Every structure is written in structure tokens, then in C-alpha cells.
Amino acid sequence: MAWRSSGTNNTDMVDKLKRFGVITSDHVEEGLRRVDRKFFVPRGNESMAHSDQPLKEGNVHISAPHIYGSAIEALDLVPNSSISFLNIGSGTGYISCIAAEILGPNSLNYGVELHDNVIEHCKASIGRWKTNSVEERNGISIFHFMDNTADIQIIKGNGLNILKTKGESVVGFDRIYIGAAVDKDDLANITKLLSPGGILVGPVDDELVKVVRVGNISLELEDDHIGIEDDNSSLAGLNEEFTSQILSGVRFAPLVMSPAVITVIPANVWNPSIQRGYPSEFKRASIQLLMCSNSKLIQPLPRVPSQGERSNLAAMLPKTIWLEILSYTHRKWFEPEQNETDYLKRRLREVKAKAVKAEKARREAEERCLVVERERAVYRLLARRWQSRLNLLLSQQERQDENVRQQDEAAEEVSDLLDLAGGARNNDNMVVRFGNRSTLSGLRAMLQELNGDAHNEGEDDDSDEEANAADEEPRADNMEEDEAEENHDHSGEDDDLLEFLEDENESDSDDFVSVAEEDSDDNDSVVMEDVDNGIAKGQRAADQPRTVSVSSDDL
Secondary structure: OOOOOOOOOHHHHHHHHHHOOOOOOHHHHHHHHHOOHHHOOOOOOHHHOOOOOOEEEOOEEEOOHHHHHHHHHHHOOOOOOOOEEEEEOOOOOHHHHHHHHHHOOOOEEEEEEOOHHHHHHHHHHHHHHOOEEEEEEOOEEEEEEOOOOOOEEEEEOOHHHEOOOOHHHHOOEEEEEEOOEEOHHHHHHHHHHEEEEEEEEEEEOOEEEEEEEOOOOOHHHHHHHHHOOOOOOOOOOOOOOEEEEEEEEOOOOEOOOOOOOOEOOOOOOOOHHHHHHOOHHHHHHHHHHHHOOOOOOOOOOOOOOOHHHOOOHHHHOOHHHHHHHHOOOOOOOOOOOOOHHHHHHHHHHHHHHHHHHHHHHHHHHHHHHHHHHHHHHHHHHHHHHHHHHHHHHHHHHHHHHHHHHHHHHHHHHHHHHHHHOOOOOOOOOOOOEOOOOOOHHHHHHHHHHHHHHHHHHHHOOOOOHHHHHHHHHHHOOOOHHHHHHHHHHHHHHHHHHHHHHHHHOHHHHHHOEOOOOOOOOOOOOOEOOHHHHHHHHOOOOOOOOOOOEOOOOOO
């Protein structure tokens, strides 16, 4: 997943590169972990060193981490080998250090950079990354490290003008990385620097391309070369000696073409001190030659030997001569020359190895998918259970809200009835106190007391004359028969409401306390059953409610 591999530190960044499939090889992962990107970013950008984005400050430029991860994977670097690596447009030296960590001490590592300030930044960055000593030699900065890391040589020059007939370019390079965009014509020239079997990775126009040199393919083998590389397309300018593959779309700054400085990559001159940096074939052959050079310096004139008497001519030369001869050889001098059939066989073995590795990765991915599917099923089951519980809670809450709404509606209805029955009057001889005025029990007690008071007011004309006059003033225009009929209707509604309250809210009888004090002389129809008996005996509890019974005739 490109552009998503940002991290808080180098370890986190590499973890995300591996998680999103940008890098898959263990040695690439290890190389990225050993080389912290924060040492190579342009000055002032240290806070964004591990963000998955390119950073640029003047001529100093470093690509996004996922680009480097994809390029190093495509280069197929062999750990602890004698591969030669060339970085054209080496810039900060970040990928050169990663390649040095992967390839080991027996490899050759070259970089070509044109700008002086970029080379100075590269020196400072490599110095911050690992302790080293820098040797300056004819425009070449050679970094010697204190551990087994291979030396890195940064050459000041133009990567588009590397001379192919001198120096190390005659032998060619096993791996080439281009750090800036080139066109197809320049790519055709750079690919000539590849040794047989070599790999080049770099941006061509707006595409990240991988080119492999497989050698000349004869007509007899044209039908068999399809297994060489799984190509997406073929780039113009490349002949049948090369195969190409488009890795991804990219956007790079172009490689600078001027000044057109002729650049020569110096040949690696052999001497016994750098013997360890040569391929195994060269080391084996040179050791055999030197061991055979211990014969005496004074020898008799040779005679023509017979077929069975022929000896190794190397024994006839002194060691100093062979040391001089070996200094004129290159790294691949003793490697047997391979024809196109050998190249194809080797590529076929590499492709088969990649196929085995891809099959293993596929099986591991399938196993991870099964684990994820099982986890998804568990989470889905948990989600359903929580959803059912949530629905149950919501339904309970809705029922509670509905009950509260019904109680509020009942309270409003009772309030309307009280207003119609003259409930707005204050009675000096009655005080009703509710523990919870929203409960139907409290409303029931209030309605009982008010109905009893209305009956008392009907019998006592003298005491309530002024109240009746005030109560009858809004209805002065009504006839006396209509008033009696209306009062009868309200009494019927009160009876129905009392019956509803008694049936639906028996459990709420303890929620209220009626402390209405009734005068026995003014209201002969009120019967005090349990309360009077309790008072007579002096045994009524303090929290025992007072029950009032009202007959229908009284109402």
C-alpha cells in the first residue's frame, strides 16, 4: 500500500512496509532496519524522516520509503555475495548504504553524483549513520567503515556520460539503480553497463522499470524465453538481449544532463589485501596459482615433455610475476563464459525459486485469511448479541417513556376535570400533600377529597354563598336546567375516572399520604374505617396512609 507506510520511527516505518506488502524478503527488511532514514533526509526535515513521502531541499532529494522498498525488492540483491552495485544519481546515499548492508563485505559499491553540495550532504549523512573514515582520491570519496560493511565509493560525475570502455564498466555491473528519471534513449545506453545476468531498476519517464540482461537469444530459443520474466511490456530501444518489466507508476525529477562530464568508474585493481572482495572463482584460482609458484628460481632448460610428463606451467614462474599478472585481471576473469543456454537455465532456476517462494507466500496469506474470517465470524456474533441487548434496552426505555407519557396525560386530564369542577379554589380546612404528584395514586386521593368538598359545599349554602356566586358568574347566561345536567355529567366522568384509578394503580397506594383534615360535623357522609379504629386504639403507624371512602350518593 503505497503512501501508507509512515511511522513514528524507523522500526514502525519498516513494520508498515512489511505489513502492506511493499517488502517481502527478510534481508531487505533487515537492511532497512539497519539504515535509519532520519540520518539521510534533508536538513530541517528530521520530524518527517519516517513519513511515507519524498523530501526535497534544493538539490538534496530523497524518495518515499515505499519507492525504495519496491526498488530494492526488484533488484534481487543476494546477501553476503560479491555482487557489484552501481547507484546512478546516488544523492543522499541512502539506498547505497542499504545495499552495502545486504550485500556484505565482499561486494563492490559505487555511486555517481554530479552536485558538490549533495556529495557533502551524503558524506555527513553516512558519517551520522556509521563511524567511518573518508579517503579522497581524484574526485572519489571512499568510505571505509570500522566493521565488515563494504566500502562505498562516491564518484563526482554525470551518470548519463559514464565511459563504457574504461575502468570497471568494461566488466559491467551486476546491479544498477537509477535515482532520477531518464528517457528511453538514455535507458538503452545505461543498460550497456549491465553485466550478463545483471538487473537494472529505475524510473523511465513516469514508470518504475526493471530490466534484466539475459544475453543474446538465438532463434532456436525464442520460443523458450517466455519463462525468463513475466513482462508487462517491452521498452523501446532495448533489443532481444534484455527483458523489461513495469513495476509501478512513479513521478521522479529528471536526471541532470549538463554539464556533460565524461565519467570513468575506476577499475578495482587486485592485490592480496582486497582478495576477500573478489568472487569465489577468482579467489580459488588465484590461491592455486600462488601455491604453485613456490618452485626454485634456477631451473634447468626444459626438454619437450611427453604426453604423460606434461606439468603445470604455473610452477615455472615466480610469485612476484603472478602477483603482477593478477593485478591486470578483473573480478570475473576466472568465471566460465556462459552462452545463452546457460543464461536461460540460470534464469529458469531463479524463476522457479521465485515461484516456490510465491506459492509459500500464497499459502501463508490463505492461512491468514482463514484466521481473519474466523475472527470476523466471532465479532459478528458478538455484534448481534450486543444489538439484541441494545434493542431490548431501547424497547424497555420506550415502554418507560410511554408510561410516563400516559401518566402526564392522565394528570392533564385530571387537572382539566379539577378546573371544571372548581378545583382552583383553596380550602382552608383541607391540605393534600403528594409524595409524587405525577403518580395516579396522588391524583386519585386529590379527586376524592375535592369531590367530598364539593358535596359539603352543596349542603352548606350559607357558608359557600359567595363562592357559589363567584363560581356561577362565568355561567350567568346559562339556564338552571343546563347547569344541573352539566354537573351530573361531570359527576359521571368523575365516577369513571375513580374506577379506572382503583383498577390500574393499586400498587401505587403507598406513594402518597393524604393528610386532609375533615370536620365530622360538616361532612356526615365520610366514613373513617381503619383510621378511626387506629386512632381509638392509639396504634396507627406513622407511615400508614389514611383511607377515605366516598359513597356514590355523596358524589
